[in-house]
Amino acid sequence: MERIERIHALHRILSSARYPVTVQRLMEELECSRATAYRDLAYLRDFLMAPVVGNGEAGFSYDADEKDRFELPGLWLSSQELHSLLAAQQLLMRSGGGVLSNALAPLQQRIEKLLDEHAGGRRVPMERVRVVPHRIRKLDEHAFRTVATAVLDRKRLDFEYRARSTDESTRRTVSPQRLTHYRDNWYLDAWDHARDALRSFAVDRITAARLGEADATDVPEEELDRQLASSYGIFSGTPRGWATIVFNAKAARWVADEHWHSQQQGRFLPDGRYELKLPYSNGRELLMDVLHYGSDAQIVEPPVLREQARALLSLALSQYD
Incomplete structure (x- = not known):
């Protein structure tokens, strides 16, 4: 046991003791020598100003009039x-x-x-301790700090947003709701006042961000979860249906331990394959994740999602003709 941990344990022992504690008991509970126990008692009394009273013969305790008012200072962690x-x-x-x-x-x-x-x-x-980032997008530090401040201070936020899909730039005024770290990138969930709806924005596409004077409009947590966390993917929306994907026995060993969605349903089939069901709204992100498994995965339902997967695979194959 290291010194700070012993001091913390010593404080706990003396605080809870109804009678003076012997040095022998301290040695046993702190797993230390007699000399170390005395040094820790002296440190607790002389440097941390704890109300330690007593001696080696009668035992040690906290002064009854002071013990309830004394607390260890600072941050004490193991x-x-x-x-x-x-x-x-x-x-x-x-x-x-x-x-x-x-x-x-x-x-x-x-x-x-x-x-x-x-x-x-x-x-x-x-x-x-090794952290290997994967496909991280470059962030503007000023924009990130401004967005984070708006979320925590509950202020409206103005910014320029260039959508990745259309490359169109628009000016937005929003009430920030949540800052989400998803797949190594940051997203802002916000109420868009011009569109009168909830939207998710990739923070790396935000520029010229500034705090507004008005307070943010808070959207109830239940509504945020219903629209932003009820379907698969970061840009989810209200679920339109459920997808069923079947993975072969080799991939099943990995997929069975993976968390795809909070409402997912999974089961092993008799032949060792794994069936995964989950709600989705926009199938784009789900399709990319399923196709990542290549021939180890097959979309079973719904038919429209299955056909979309077939079309994407055909287009990809055409690149190699």
Whole structure:
């Protein structure tokens, strides 16, 4: 047990004890020597100003009049919790394409300092935590910060948006609802005041963003989930139906453990294949994901989605004629 963890455990023991605690009990519960137990008691009393009273013969406790008012100062986490927090911070920094690096740098320094205190100065090899970004789009840091601020401060947002599908640029005024990180890229779910509807915007297509003066209009969580999370894909909308995909036995070993949608239904077939059912609205993203599996996957229903897959495969094959 490392020192900060022992101090935390020592504080918990003394706070909950109804009678003075012997040094022998502290040695057993803290898994430390007699000398270490005395050093930790001295550190708790002299440096952290804890109301420790008693001696080695009668035992130690917190002063009854002070114990309820004393709390350990600062951030107290175990080494495992700090390692997890630092790994998560690395994931955010690297998967964000660098856009979060400057904002998270002070947090990283604080966590690393706490880890140093835990480990007695031993360097934590964070290069052992590897994050490999996949198909990340370049973000404008100013636009991202402005969008994030609007979401958290609940302010309206004005920006230029160039749609990827049409390359048309429009000016939008929206009430931001959610900032979503999906497949290594960021999206803004917002109420579009000109279109009087919910829309999702790729943050990498947002430019010239500025905060508005008016407060954002809040859309109920139930409505957001109904329109933005009820169907497959990031640009989902209200479900139009359910798709049924069957994967062969080889692919089934992977697909059975994958999360495609919160309402998905899956089962193994008697021959070892895997059947997956899920709601969808716009089949474009679902088709791309199914075709990713090539001959290992087959769309069974609905017929219109099956025909769309057939047409896409025919067009792809024509490129190699």
